[in-house]
């Protein structure tokens with residue numbers, strides 16, 4: 001009786017220890033993922049943008065459009081730089097900053113509440129527009 005009880009306790013402890021290790025490993029994976037900073041997503045590295053992603057480009061030091069609209073919630077913007085100079089697609093209020101060198105593209109996924117948000121290029125103050133989130 002006593003032996004059986006002790007064996008059971010040891011077995012339970014072992015299971016708990018394994019479980020704790022498993023949880024710790026999962027936690028490490030989550031923190032290494034860095035998925036909180038969505039601006040690190042790279043369209044060129046094969047990250048697929050969702051079907052409802054917004055697309056905007058920069059060419060001749062102008063954005064392809066000065067107005068974008070999206071539904072509230074998770075929003076993905078794919079920004080393509082067709083110039084030789086660097087450009088960014090930046091929205092301060094949403095912590096979005098897609099900074100791309102000439103001839104490349106990148107994307108950001110972020111959560112937006114309804115409202116009107118100004119976007120601009122940090123390199124060229126004349127490049128700006130508004131994102132309307134409904």
Ligand SMILES: [Cu+2]
Pocket residue numbers: 058061086087088121122123124127
């Ligand atoms: Cu620019």
